[in-house]
Amino acid sequence: MTSISVNRDDEDLRITIIGAGTIGLSLAALHLTYLKTPSNLTIVDVRPDLESHILRALPAYLPQRLHIRVPQVKMASSVPAAVKDSAIVQECGPENLAFKSALWSEVESHAPPDALFWTSTSGIPASHQNVQMRDPSRLIVVHPFNPPHILPLLEVVPSPQTSQSVIDLTVGFWRRRGRQPVLLQKEITGFVAGRLAWVLLREAIHLVDQGIVTVEQLDRIIENSMGPRWAYAGPFKSFHAGGGPGGLEALLKNVSPTVQACWDDAGKVNMGDSWEDKVFRQVRESYGALDLEERDLANRKVLQTVQEVKRETKVQD
Amino acid sequence: MTSISVNRDDEDLRITIIGAGTIGLSLAALHLTYLKTPSNLTIVDVRPDLESHILRALPAYLPQRLHIRVPQVKMASSVPAAVKDSAIVQECGPENLAFKSALWSEVESHAPPDALFWTSTSGIPASHQNVQMRDPSRLIVVHPFNPPHILPLLEVVPSPQTSQSVIDLTVGFWRRRGRQPVLLQKEITGFVAGRLAWVLLREAIHLVDQGIVTVEQLDRIIENSMGPRWAYAGPFKSFHAGGGPGGLEALLKNVSPTVQACWDDAGKVNMGDSWEDKVFRQVRESYGALDLEERDLANRKVLQTVQEVKRETKVQD
Numbered sequence: 363m364t365s366i367s368v369n370r371d372d373e374d375l376r377i378t379i380i381g382a383g384t385i386g387l388s389l390a391a392l393h394l395t396y397l398k399t400p401s402n403l404t405i406v407d408v409r410p411d412l413e414s415h416i417l418r419a420l421p422a423y424l425p426q427r428l429h430i431r432v433p434q435v436k437m438a439s440s441v442p443a444a445v446k447d448s449a450i451v452q453e454c455g456p457e458n459l460a461f462k463s464a465l466w467s468e469v470e471s472h473a474p475p476d477a478l479f480w481t482s483t484s485g486i487p488a489s490h491q492n493v494q495m496r497d498p499s500r501l502i503v504v505h506p507f508n509p510p511h512i513l514p515l516l517e518v519v520p521s522p523q524t525s526q527s528v529i530d531l532t533v534g535f536w537r538r539r540g541r542q543p544v545l546l547q548k549e550i551t552g553f554v555a556g557r558l559a560w561v562l563l564r565e566a567i568h569l570v571d572q573g574i575v576t577v578e579q580l581d582r583i584i585e586n587s588m589g590p591r592w593a594y595a596g597p598f599k600s601f602h603a604g605g606g607p608g609g610l611e612a613l614l615k616n617v618s619p620t621v622q623a624c625w626d627d628a629g630k631v632n633m634g635d636s637w638e639d640k641v642f643r644q645v646r647e648s649y650g651a652l653d654l655e656e657r658d659l660a661n662r663k664v665l666q667t668v669q670e671v672k673r674e675t676k677v678q679d
Numbered sequence: 680m681t682s683i684s685v686n687r688d689d690e691d692l693r694i695t696i697i698g699a700g701t702i703g704l705s706l707a708a709l710h711l712t713y714l715k716t717p718s719n720l721t722i723v724d725v726r727p728d729l730e731s732h733i734l735r736a737l738p739a740y741l742p743q744r745l746h747i748r749v750p751q752v753k754m755a756s757s758v759p760a761a762v763k764d765s766a767i768v769q770e771c772g773p774e775n776l777a778f779k780s781a782l783w784s785e786v787e788s789h790a791p792p793d794a795l796f797w798t799s800t801s802g803i804p805a806s807h808q809n810v811q812m813r814d815p816s817r818l819i820v821v822h823p824f825n826p827p828h829i830l831p832l833l834e835v836v837p838s839p840q841t842s843q844s845v846i847d848l849t850v851g852f853w854r855r856r857g858r859q860p861v862l863l864q865k866e867i868t869g870f871v872a873g874r875l876a877w878v879l880l881r882e883a884i885h886l887v888d889q890g891i892v893t894v895e896q897l898d899r900i901i902e903n904s905m906g907p908r909w910a911y912a913g914p915f916k917s918f919h920a921g922g923g924p925g926g927l928e929a930l931l932k933n934v935s936p937t938v939q940a941c942w943d944d945a946g947k948v949n950m951g952d953s954w955e956d957k958v959f960r961q962v963r964e965s966y967g968a969l970d971l972e973e974r975d976l977a978n979r980k981v982l983q984t985v986q987e988v989k990r991e992t993k994v995q996d
């Protein structure tokens with residue numbers, strides 16, 4: 363196992379992002395807001411229009427005052443040179459095991475021995491991606507929630523081989539950035555945020571497919587109930603608060619038959635089933651092309667609002 | 680089928696709340712904020728300390744300036760007198776079919792022929808509750824999300840017998856109150872918000888039970904990802920926005936194997952299983968008694984924030 367250390371002065375770390383898609387650019391923007399030296403950030407992608415793509419797309423993820431940093435970002439089309447001085451290599455490439463495991467073997471051969479290796483995968487655990495590495499203890503999942511330059515969650519998921527120092531340095535880095543790294547105890551399919559979101563979406567699809575509500579009605583239901591509720595307190599804390607002195611236990615015991623009936627009756631739609639046409643059409647017709655600027659502003663302000671309330675009432679956690 | 684009409688001047692309607700529990704008081708508070716004449720609100724409950732209970736508990740649901748209205752609220756211990764002049768009877772009693780069906784038969788015998796009958800049940804459909812009524816077309820589910828004096832959602836769920844005029848008057852009333860009534864097309868176990876929340880909670884329980892995350896970590900995951908996200912846009916709209924030009928369809932096709940794997944691997948815990956001790960203990964130890972004032976303030980401000988962003992960017996819906 364390699365001994366790994368990362369410069370405590372995070373602002374000056376050399377960071378390489380692999381993949382210039384939505385997540386890659388959003389993470390690049392996040393790093394750019396902290397780096398004193400924008401040229402310490404490198405973005406690698408094989409697309410032939412990489413430079414014009416980044417100059418066009420990256421500013422949208424940044425506040426106006428930081429647009430000036432965009433042209434200073436380094437760009438590269440091949441991995442070896444791009445990672446050779448990196449303290450952090452953060453992969454945001456395609457969800458493809460063959461791609462990722464070949465990539466990490468290449469990265470490992472060219473990056474400094476104390477560089478951190480992070481994969482943004484939403485579903486392929488580090489223990490599958492690290493099989494071609496000489497030192498599999500170096501790889502860890504750092505799964506962001508889209509868009510990561512706004513939403514603070516990072517699921518940190520070590521493989522059984524990941525070293526404790528890699529875990530500690532990864533969590534520490536993101537804490538110092540003011541983000542919310544959450545360390546999962548074990549690898550699991552889809553990690554936690556994904557599993558929770560997908561299981562709710564499955565039921566949502568079922569309810570639209572059954573004609574109980576439309577796509578728009580279902581969204582409106584969430585926006586006026588669980589959404590604002592869970593922006594402040596997750597489901598356990600919220601249901602615990604709703605249960606009075608007896609808390610979650612009293613609440614669940616009180617509605618136990620309904621809860622169990624909902625679980626027994628939950629929809630079992632699958633990818634590729636006949637719901638797809640109906641649901642995709644409704645979504646397109648209801649929403650068309652969406653205003654991401656409004657979304658980003660709303661998400662930022664909601665996060666700020668919750669922090670302000672917690673600060674004011676001094677129950678900050 | 681009775682012909683039903685409700686005075687358009689909602690502020691002066693006589694409203695009777697049956698049940699002085701958490702939901703009953705929260706709805707009473709909501710009505711009190713609109714009524715010109717607080718004595719038009721009656722709260723019925725068989726508890727012997729009803730008056731002291733209401734005088735003590737109801738103010739907590741109201742802004743300071745409206746505390747003065749609390750002593751003017753009428754109280755009653757039996758249904759017939761309490762409903763005889765009511766335009767709206769809103770039931771917030773125990774989740775017990777025998778109780779509810781006997782109640783509606785009694786209410787129907789004493790209330791005016793054009794009164795609206797609303798049940799706040801979280802799980803017993805109107806078609807089960809209306810079996811002893813002479814005119815089952817009068818009953819409709821109006822399911823709030825706790826606490827309804829803050830969270831705007833009301834799931835309006837007619838039975839197959841409910842008349843169109845009852846549906847229209849119910850939806851119209853809540854729209855004029857600035858709330859968010861959502862009309863479900865068919866009765867279904869647990870309605871929509873409940874089914875979505877319970878299915879996510881089931882997976883959350885599974886993940887804690889399996890030792891993947893703690894209760895606090897799971898809540899923190901939601902508070903920093905889906906919570907703020909869904910406060911602005913529900914899951915369909917959010918995933919559609921996250922999918923780029925191809926929208927929801929492109930996004931799901933892209934991660935289809937992971938989504939299906941999460942669905943196939945979803946937890947199947949049941950009420951009463953061995954997870955209960957572990958999860959309930961963790962929740963108690965993590966949260967103890969919670970500060971509802973902070974929660975209420977946060978929920979209100981998050982809702983306001985989203986409305987302000989939508990107004991400012993003029994994409995108000």
